[in-house]
Amino acid sequence: MSCTVRIPSPLRSYTGGAVTVAGEGGTVAAVLDDLERRFGGIRFRVVDEQDRIRPHIRLYVNTSEVQALSQPVRSGDTVHVICALSGG
Amino acid sequence: MALSAAELSRYQRHLALPELGKTGQELLRAARVLVVGAGGLGSPAALYLAAAGVGRLGLADCDRVELSNLQRQVLFDSGDVGRPKTEAARERLLALNPEIAVHAHALTLRADNVLELFRDYDLVLDGTDRLGTRYVVNDACVLLGKPLVTAAIHRFEGHALTCLPGRGPCYRCLFPAAEAGVVASCAEAGVLGVLPGVLGAIQATEAIKIITGIGEPLVGRLLTYDALEMRFWELPVARRKDCAVCGEHPTITKPEDAEPPCEAATPSSVRRLSPTALRELLASARDRPVPLLIDVREPHEFRTRHLPGARNIPLRDLEPQLRVLAGQGMPVFLCRSGRRSLAACVLAVQAGVAEPAHLEGGLLAWAAEVDAAFEVAAG
Numbered sequence: 001m002s003c004t005v006r007i008p009s010p011l012r013s014y015t016g017g018a019v020t021v022a023g024e025g026g027t028v029a030a031v032l033d034d035l036e037r038r039f040g041g042i043r044f045r046v047v048d049e050q051d052r053i054r055p056h057i058r059l060y061v062n063t064s065e066v067q068a069l070s071q072p073v074r075s076g077d078t079v080h081v082i083c084a085l086s087g088g
Numbered sequence: 089m090a091l092s093a094a095e096l097s098r099y100q101r102h103l104a105l106p107e108l109g110k111t112g113q114e115l116l117r118a119a120r121v122l123v124v125g126a127g128g129l130g131s132p133a134a135l136y137l138a139a140a141g142v143g144r145l146g147l148a149d150c151d152r153v154e155l156s157n158l159q160r161q162v163l164f165d166s167g168d169v170g171r172p173k174t175e176a177a178r179e180r181l182l183a184l185n186p187e188i189a190v191h192a193h194a195l196t197l198r199a200d201n202v203l204e205l206f207r208d209y210d211l212v213l214d215g216t217d218r219l220g221t222r223y224v225v226n227d228a229c230v231l232l233g234k235p236l237v238t239a240a241i242h243r244f245e246g247h248a249l250t251c252l253p254g255r256g257p258c259y260r261c262l263f264p265a266a267e268a269g270v271v272a273s274c275a276e277a278g279v280l281g282v283l284p285g286v287l288g289a290i291q292a293t294e295a296i297k298i299i300t301g302i303g304e305p306l307v308g309r310l311l312t313y314d315a316l317e318m319r320f321w322e323l324p325v326a327r328r329k330d331c332a333v334c335g336e337h338p339t340i341t342k343p344e345d346a347e348p349p350c351e352a353a354t355p356s357s358v359r360r361l362s363p364t365a366l367r368e369l370l371a372s373a374r375d376r377p378v379p380l381l382i383d384v385r386e387p388h389e390f391r392t393r394h395l396p397g398a399r400n401i402p403l404r405d406l407e408p409q410l411r412v413l414a415g416q417g418m419p420v421f422l423c424r425s426g427r428r429s430l431a432a433c434v435l436a437v438q439a440g441v442a443e444p445a446h447l448e449g450g451l452l453a454w455a456a457e458v459d460a461a462f463e464v465a466a467g
Contacts, residue, residue, distance in 0.1 A: 040411060055266065060323050082310070084219070085245065087217055087242045088240065088284070
């Protein structure tokens with residue numbers, strides 16, 4: 001299962017500045033694990049120790065908001081990682 | 089009161105739009121809009137709202153114009169450097185459109201003044217650069233039932249959302265809370281100067297639509313923009329039943345001040361070193377493990393002058409390297425004023441560094457207390 005993951009600006013330091021990266025996995029959890037293997041530390045910025053999505057982060061699979069990390073991801077999907085921005 | 093001859097001429101291109109017409113222009117003239125933050129977002133938003141003929145425009149900002157603002161804050165010019173932003177902005181907006189009234193509020197928005205200020209306005213645009221203030225603004229708008237058009241920027245990315253109390257989600261529905269010190273500011277991370285121009289213009293567009301009742305507002309849809317890709321994305325946002333301010337059982341019934349950024353999220357394991365304490369630590373390092381000096385300023389600041397032995401890892405690049413640093417002794421983070429170094433400590437604790445330290449007051453304090461000859465570059 002190959003999907004596209006959109007990385008928010010504040011987390012692009014993990015991906016070498018890449019705006020989008022390819023992700024592998026059949027669920028959001030699996031995709032996050034895949035990202036963690038390649039971009040160590042990024043997973044913890046998205047979810048906390050209890051695997052809860054952090055309150056300043058939102059995840060979407062295409063346009064469907066992720067409520068649980070078990071949400072399926074299909075080949076060709078886009079996973080959006082949205083992070084609160086503070087700049088004005 | 090009917091539009092004057094001068095107004096009919098000034099707003100001719102609006103009047104030519106059947107969707108607006110004279111009625112729409114009169115609604116704009118009767119409108120009272122407050123722009124919170126006269127910065128990158130507030131600048132284009134205020135300019136367009138003034139040009140559009142919003143009858144009463146308020147600007148709330150406590151800062152003075154700095155030279156580094158001019159790369160994006162198009163309300164100001166070089167001669168304004170050092171002046172209070174609201175004063176300089178008022179002059180600029182009245183020069184653009186003397187038919188309107190501009191009110192300058194040179195203040196810091198707080199829980200004890202926000203309701204009084206917002207009561208005099210019909211609609212609020214949030215362009216603040218302080219995360220905590222975003223929640224104060226949102227909560228006040230929900231409590232007063234005022235429409236809010238919020239936007240935020242970071243490097244090449246921007247967000248916008250319109251919040252109509254009772255009709256859609258609020259900012260807390262979008263992000264229930266933010267971890268201060270983790271969400272980097274533009275001062276630290278940088279921002280493409282034209283980026284707030286795009287988002288501020290979207291905010292002004294939304295304000296004009298809401299005032300005149302035309303079109304479909306950006307309610308329940310988060311608009312994200314990436315300048316590098318030149319793409320807009322629209323993602324649905326639903327009201328949260330458990331929202332602390334607009335949910336079914338709100339726990340926020342009056343505005344609350346956010347704790348100072350960074351301080352709120354500072355774990356107790358962070359060590360704060362005064363300049364004198366750092367000097368003593370460095371002097372005694374022969375007998376103990378050498379502290380790892382990490383200067384988290386930008387490279388151009390680092391090049392001007394840095395402490396001997398310090399390694400430069402800008403804050404924006406720090407996170408991926410923290411796990412490596414965790415096994416290399418006690419890191420001491422340094423920056424210009426102590427703000428970025430404190431944020432670095434917060435990140436370090438989250439990455440498993442046992443007891444990160446930072447120079448309280450930054451290298452400015454070092455120059456003031458230890459080494460008067462130490463030149464600290466502007467941020």
